[in-house]
Structure formats: C-alpha cells, structure tokens
Amino acid sequence: MQVLHVLLFALLTRAKEPVCSLQGKQVIPQLAKDGDVIIGGIFSFHSSWNGKLSLFETIPEDMQCKTLSLRDFQFAQTMIYAIEEINNNTDILSGFTLGYKIYDACGSVAISIKAAMALLNDQKDENSDVSCVNSTTVQAIIGESASTPTIAISSAIGPFHIPVISHFATCACLSNRNLYPTFFRTIPSDFYQSRALAQLVKYFGWTWVGTIRSDNDYGNSGMATFLQAARQEGICIEYSDAIFRTDSREKILTLVEVIKKSSSKIIVAFTSHVDMEVLLQELLLQNVSGLQWIGSESWITDRYLASRYGCNILGGAIGFAIRNAVIDGLKEFLLKLHPSHSPESAFLKEFWESIFSCSLNIENKTMFAKPCTGKENLKDVNNEYTDVSDLQISNNVYKAVYAIAYSLHNLLTCKNGQGPFANKTCANKKKIEPWQVLHYLRTVNTTSGNGEKIFFDENGDPTATYELVNWQSNKEMTTEFVTVGYYDASLPPGQQFKMSNTKISWIGSQNEVPVSVCSESCPPGTRKAVLKGKPSCCFDCISCTEGEISNATDSIECIKCPEYYWSNRQRSHCILKSTEFLSFYEIMGILLSIFSVAGACLSISIGIVFFQYRDTPVVKANNSELSFLLLFSLTLCFLCSLLFIGQPTEWSCMLRHTTFGITFALSITCILGKTIVVLVAFKATLPGYNIMKWLGATQQRLSVFSITLIQTIICTLWLILSPPFPYKNTNSYKDKIILECNVGSAVAFYAVIGYVGFLSLACFILAFLARKLPDNFNEAKFITFSMLIFCSVWITFIPSYISSPGKYTVAVEIFAILASSFGLLTCIFAPKCYILLLRPEQNTKKHLMSKTPLK
Numbered sequence: 001m002q003v004l005h006v007l008l009f010a011l012l013t014r015a016k017e018p019v020c021s022l023q024g025k026q027v028i029p030q031l032a033k034d035g036d037v038i039i040g041g042i043f044s045f046h047s048s049w050n051g052k053l054s055l056f057e058t059i060p061e062d063m064q065c066k067t068l069s070l071r072d073f074q075f076a077q078t079m080i081y082a083i084e085e086i087n088n089n090t091d092i093l094s095g096f097t098l099g100y101k102i103y104d105a106c107g108s109v110a111i112s113i114k115a116a117m118a119l120l121n122d123q124k125d126e127n128s129d130v131s132c133v134n135s136t137t138v139q140a141i142i143g144e145s146a147s148t149p150t151i152a153i154s155s156a157i158g159p160f161h162i163p164v165i166s167h168f169a170t171c172a173c174l175s176n177r178n179l180y181p182t183f184f185r186t187i188p189s190d191f192y193q194s195r196a197l198a199q200l201v202k203y204f205g206w207t208w209v210g211t212i213r214s215d216n217d218y219g220n221s222g223m224a225t226f227l228q229a230a231r232q233e234g235i236c237i238e239y240s241d242a243i244f245r246t247d248s249r250e251k252i253l254t255l256v257e258v259i260k261k262s263s264s265k266i267i268v269a270f271t272s273h274v275d276m277e278v279l280l281q282e283l284l285l286q287n288v289s290g291l292q293w294i295g296s297e298s299w300i301t302d303r304y305l306a307s308r309y310g311c312n313i314l315g316g317a318i319g320f321a322i323r324n325a326v327i328d329g330l331k332e333f334l335l336k337l338h339p340s341h342s343p344e345s346a347f348l349k350e351f352w353e354s355i356f357s358c359s360l361n362i363e364n365k366t367m368f369a370k371p372c373t374g375k376e377n378l379k380d381v382n383n384e385y386t387d388v389s390d391l392q393i394s395n396n397v398y399k400a401v402y403a404i405a406y407s408l409h410n411l412l413t414c415k416n417g418q419g420p421f422a423n424k425t426c427a428n429k430k431k432i433e434p435w436q437v438l439h440y441l442r443t444v445n446t447t448s449g450n451g452e453k454i455f456f457d458e459n460g461d462p463t464a465t466y467e468l469v470n471w472q473s474n475k476e477m478t479t480e481f482v483t484v485g486y487y488d489a490s491l492p493p494g495q496q497f498k499m500s501n502t503k504i505s506w507i508g509s510q511n512e513v514p515v516s517v518c519s520e521s522c523p524p525g526t527r528k529a530v531l532k533g534k535p536s537c538c539f540d541c542i543s544c545t546e547g548e549i550s551n552a553t554d555s556i557e558c559i560k561c562p563e564y565y566w567s568n569r570q571r572s573h574c575i576l577k578s579t580e581f582l583s584f585y586e587i588m589g590i591l592l593s594i595f596s597v598a599g600a601c602l603s604i605s606i607g608i609v610f611f612q613y614r615d616t617p618v619v620k621a622n623n624s625e626l627s628f629l630l631l632f633s634l635t636l637c638f639l640c641s642l643l644f645i646g647q648p649t650e651w652s653c654m655l656r657h658t659t660f661g662i663t664f665a666l667s668i669t670c671i672l673g674k675t676i677v678v679l680v681a682f683k684a685t686l687p688g689y690n691i692m693k694w695l696g697a698t699q700q701r702l703s704v705f706s707i708t709l710i711q712t713i714i715c716t717l718w719l720i721l722s723p724p725f726p727y728k729n730t731n732s733y734k735d736k737i738i739l740e741c742n743v744g745s746a747v748a749f750y751a752v753i754g755y756v757g758f759l760s761l762a763c764f765i766l767a768f769l770a771r772k773l774p775d776n777f778n779e780a781k782f783i784t785f786s787m788l789i790f791c792s793v794w795i796t797f798i799p800s801y802i803s804s805p806g807k808y809t810v811a812v813e814i815f816a817i818l819a820s821s822f823g824l825l826t827c828i829f830a831p832k833c834y835i836l837l838l839r840p841e842q843n844t845k846k847h848l849m850s851k852t853p854l855k
Helices: 002-015 070-087 109-120 147-160 190-203 217-232 249-261 273-285 303-309 330-335 346-356 392-412 434-442 587-612 617-621 624-644 650-683 697-721 746-769 780-803 807-837 845-849
Strands: 031-033 037-043 046-050 064-068 098-104 140-142 164-166 183-185 208-214 236-243 266-270 292-295 318-322 445-447 453-455 465-473 479-488 497-499 526-530 539-543 565-567 574-576 578-580 725-729 736-742
Touching: 031 070, 037 070, 037 109, 037 392, 064 346, 070 098, 070 330, 070 392, 098 109, 109 147, 140 392, 140 434, 147 164, 147 183, 147 217, 164 392, 183 392, 190 217, 190 266, 190 292, 190 318, 190 465, 190 479, 190 497, 208 217, 208 249, 217 236, 217 266, 236 249, 236 273, 249 273, 273 303, 303 479, 318 392, 318 479, 392 434, 392 445, 392 453, 587 624, 587 807, 617 624, 617 807, 624 650, 624 697, 624 807, 650 697, 650 725, 650 736, 650 746, 650 780, 650 807, 697 746, 736 807, 746 780, 780 807
Parallel strands: 037 098, 037 140, 140 164, 164 183, 208 236, 208 266, 266 292, 292 318, 578 736
Antiparallel strands: 031 098, 046 064, 318 465, 445 453, 465 479, 479 497, 526 539, 565 574, 725 736
16 A cells, blocks of 8 residues: 555656656747747758768767758748738738748758657747647648658658648659648649650650669659650660769769760759759769750759859750749849848848858858948849749749648638538637648648649649740850740640740750660661660661561561562562563563464465375375374464463463363374374285274274364363363462463363373374384384474473473473474474475375385
C-alpha cells in the first residue's frame, strides 16, 4: 500500500511538468504576421548551405545558409501580396484576416522538415509549459520550391491532416494519394511534362539524344518517366547521367567529358536551375557549345541563366514552361519593400545589403564596408526579384493562397444542416481544424484574383497545360522567351501537342532543325538491321531482296510482292511482271517463221516437180503415192511449227502438240511404208517368195491410215480428258512471267512423243537392213540417213529442251521440228530431184535396173 502511494505521488508530480518541450533551438520565421488563420510558407531564400556531416555523437551544428535566391524571395513576397489582397477584399473572408509565417529552407531537406515542425507546433521557450494536445498553429502550408524537400514535408505533415500546397514541386510521385494524402499543387505533374518532352523530341525527328537530370526526386522521377515515354516513341538514349549542386568538380568533369565525346547533338536536361548552372559553368570553362538543349520547366524560363549562358551555350534552347500570367499590382508591391517595414527580420537586412552592396549596421559592419545612405530604392534595380515579366511560378504561389482562402471562405459560409460533416454539420468557425480545411480544399473550384482557374483533381493536381518556349536573341543580343507551341493534357491524344506559326531559332541562330540520329534513315527499298550490342536506333540499311519492297522510310522488314508482281530496281514498288513468249514480231520468231514457210513451200515445190514427172521411172520406182503423201505430211510438219509462235491461247495450246504428233506420225508412217515396200520388193525376187500381193496400193493406204489412226486416237483422248492449256510460268524467272502451254496430261504427252519415237526407231531399223540392197532405185540408204538425222535431232532435243529457259524452250522445240523435217525432206527427195532436174539421162528404167551405183 505504501508503494502504491509513492507511485501515485510520482504520477501527480509528473503531470505538473511540461508534457512537450522544445528540443534544440527555437526556429524563428523570416517573415510573419498575425491573423485569424495562419498560412505557413516554406521557401528557399538561400540555395545552398554550409554544414558538416553529422556522426551522431554530438549535437549537430547549425547549418549556415548561403547564396541568396532572389527568385524564391519573390515567391514569398507574392504569397504576402496575395494575403494582403484577400484581406482587403470584402467579397472573400469578410471580417476574417489571414496571417502568415514564412521560413527559409535553404534548399535543405533537413531545414525544410525543421521549418515544417515549427509551423506544426507553437514553439515556445523550452521552459514554458506546452500541452501536446494543442491544435496546430497553421491551417495550411505553401511550399517548397523543389520536389525532394516537398516530399519530406508532406511525409512529415501528412499524418496531422494539414494540407500542403506546392507551387514548384513537379515530381509525379507526389500524386500518390496513399503516400501523400494531404498534398496539392498548382503546377502540373512531371507525369505530363515528361511525356510532352518525349513527344517534342519525336516531333522534330530526334532519335538519338543524351539526357541529364538532377540527382534528386525531381530529376530522377521526371527522367524515368521521360525514358519510358521515349522508348515508346522509338527514341534511343546515348547516355543518361545525373548531377547535383554539391557534386565534386571531378564528377562534373566526368559528365562534361561524356557530353564532349557523345555523337548525339540533342541534350534533354531535366534539372533544377541551380544544378543546371553548376553544369553550365563547367561547360563554359571547357568551351563546349554547338548542342541543342531541351529543358524542363525548372530552368527553361530562368532569366539569370538566359542572361549569362543564352548566347554562347544555351542559344536556341527549347522546352516546356508553365503558362505566363500577369498579377496586377505585384510589381509595385515588390518595389515598396524596405528593411524599415520589418526591422526585426534578419533576412530583409541581408537581402538589402546584398542588393545594394552596403551595410545597414554601422556599428557592426558586415562584409560591406560602405554604409547604406537610406536613398536606396528597388525601383533602380533590375534583377530576378524585381522582374515580373515571367510570373509562371509566382502565379502558382498566388493561386495556392487563393485556393486556401476560398476553402476557408466555403468553410465559414457553411450553413448548419447543409454541412459536409457528420449529421450535415459545419465546422466550428471559432476553432478551425486543418483537416476541415483539407476537406474543402479537395472540392475547391474557383478563380484567383487575376482570373486564373483553380481546380484540383483526385490526385491533388491541376490541369496540365504548358507553353513551348524557345530562346531567341533580339537585336540587343539579349535572350527572349518566345512561345512557339502549346501542350494541353486535357485534350484527346493526338491533339495535345500543337505548334504555332512562330519561327523557331535553333542553336547558333540556325533556321534548320538540327539532326541527331545514330543512323541515317533507311530510304524506301531498304530495311533496318539492328547492330548487335547497339540500341534499336543504331542500324544498317540493307537493300530488300529481289521480289520484295519497302515503300516507307525506316521499314523494319521488306514486303514480298504478289505472285504476278516484281520489285522495281529501287525495290520501292511492286510492278507487274513483264510477260515473255516467242512472238512473231521478234527476230527469232521472224526467222523461225521464215524457215517454217520456206520448208512448206519447198515441200510443195517438190510435190509439183514430182507431179510433173509422175510418169517417169524415178518417180514410179519410189512409190509415187506414198511420196506425195509424205510431201503433204512434211508440209504440215513445217506449218505446224507456226502454232508454237505467238501468245499461247486455248486453241493454239490444244493444236500444238496434237498437230505435231499426228503429222509426224503420218510422215514416219509413209517413210516406214516406203521402207517396207523396198525391203519386200527385193525379197519377192527370191523363188517361192510371193509376198508382194499383200502390199498393193490398197494395203499400203490401209497401213498408213491404221498406224496414223492410233496417234489420232491418242491425241483425241488427250484433248478430251486433259487438254493442254495456257499457263503463266512464274518459276523459271523471278522477274517475268513466261506464257507457255501446259501439256495438261504428262502421260498423254509422252505417249504421243513415244509413239513417234517408236515409229522412227522401227523405220530406222528396217531402212538399215535394206541399205545394201542392189539396184539404183533402192532408196533405203537415203531413208536410213534421214532417220539417223531425225533421231539425232530429237535425242539432242531432250536436254536442250529441259535446259532452255523461257521462250527459248519453244524455240528449241520449233528448231527440232524444222531440223527433222528438213532432214527428211532433203535426204529422201534431194537425190530424186537432182536426177529429175539436172540428170534426166539417168531417169530411165535401164539405168535404174543396172547394178552400177548412182554417183
């Protein structure tokens, strides 16, 4: 029981002690003003700091901020101007005043969090009693000017349901409502800017680029999105390096060497203006120029960079910027600033001394020995603070203040029974909580004092709209930001990016778009072949093979032409294949036609001679009837070769080989009949050999008719069952079509040829047996020689026919017909015509019956 009393006493004593006490030194805001509702502000009045690495063994030393940032100070003053404008406006928050507490973050994440904690807690002296359950001192916070510190602030403040509105934090990661539920921004997310940059690079045909990013959340996240979008657009990245303002010179020099050795002429720089300046300083020392820079919104409208590097390094730079705006009365407000308005502000003192290079404290002189005269006026100064020609980011601060003000206005004008909270209640107007402001901020939809639309989507982002800005030099050789295009993410795909008619000035004031490709585009007629180990933008151009085309630039593969088409010489179009056949109008066709007609005329002429001498012994002794029939069939053989010349038609294809087969069968049959008659005639002189009675004129006619009828029947069946037909041969030649006749049935074709061959062979054998029979009227030896020529021609025809391409196949076939026909005509009838016309004295029965051979 005594122990219990001791514990109870200890607890009561402990309860009297401060529950929450300040750890470390108190953080004093640089600018502050009381009001019914306080809005916090965190800006980087300084862009860097001095500090030692903490080893967590001793209390860290205070960081010393350095390098004054006039741009962020203009942001802070814009915030104050908007608050003052709202306080003086009776249409909004009437009878209700806004105050502010603005801290300097010095570009440091640690100092940003410290400032956020100071805004979260009403910091008192460490000896004062503070309850941990007290409400926060601010209902909303505006800041920071970069993504990384904003992420830190949102992560720290989020659990307390205090809304954070950033004017310049563009990292797409901040749109994650699960991680940052209380975050809003008045600047578009880099999710849209990165894709817009990829579309911009694609628009100008740049497929080979280098990229540089800030080594922080802003640069890493934005560049990651750009790289993903660039790959989808077919853009290749030669290198992608990071830089940060605190990097060593050796690291920066390494990056500069990469830039100097690269082959790409386009650099996409997704960096903050501070990191960009660090890089540009080294590039200026190394005299690196001639590069086309593509910038993000963080630095593309930075006046300081434009004035210092616009002519020698960044001339012609192009990039997306937040749309410019005009804030009436802001310039006058900025110029009215004087240290006497806030004598307790150490920062205002530093600002004034830095601008005018004088000292305000005569007793404790600073780095400036010259004392200030009191006549200094900001109207006489032109710098980033006083310049209001580009208020893109300042306007975002302006809109952020109005977003908070209208959220408070909607909260204060809520009517009971119509409220958004439990049981349709409204907020306690005497004790406004940040989570209540957060609720109204999510649904705010209004306009700012200068008519700008204020709206947040479900992720706390505004509508993404950008201006495409180009750096152009004017007559005074100063850099101007000229709008040459627009990007609106709210429009349908394909309509978001639009170029204006304004002329773009490229690097070196050139008017032509610079070229940056790893490999030149492959013209039509070629295809891309990716080089092994290289990005897809590095390739060789390989000509399409025959029969394939590519009719577009940078084709990935060649397209095969349709069956009856072929590629032109450039391999860029498919053209109809040329057709080829043996024509009557070409030299070869004309010559063959002449020989064919000449052979027919010669056959007819010989027939006329034989008819005139039909009663002479020479004609009678050589079976005149079969001779006339042979001359008729040879005439048809010569003329049938004409069917092989000209474009194949259905009728010509059917008549070609059938006519050839029947006429040649008739010719060989006649010769076979003559040979048999000669052979039998000599056998008949032998005693008891009376076979001639079976070889009379009638029997000879029946034999010729019967043997020829067999060939006719074969040809008739061929035409009925599977006739020849015109055929477009695309296999012999790749680039042309051979018009020829398909035999239809190969069996029938070879049967016709085989039958003629059989008759020829039989005739040759019989003639060979009768070649040495006595008497001068024996023509067996001439038949033997004619059949030898006939067989030789058709035996050599087979390999020649197979190996001859196109129309030459038909020419070889015609040549074989003519050669064999001339061979038969010459060997059989030339000796007889010689006697009939030139040696009539030998055209006697006595001479023919003599055993003296004819010379």
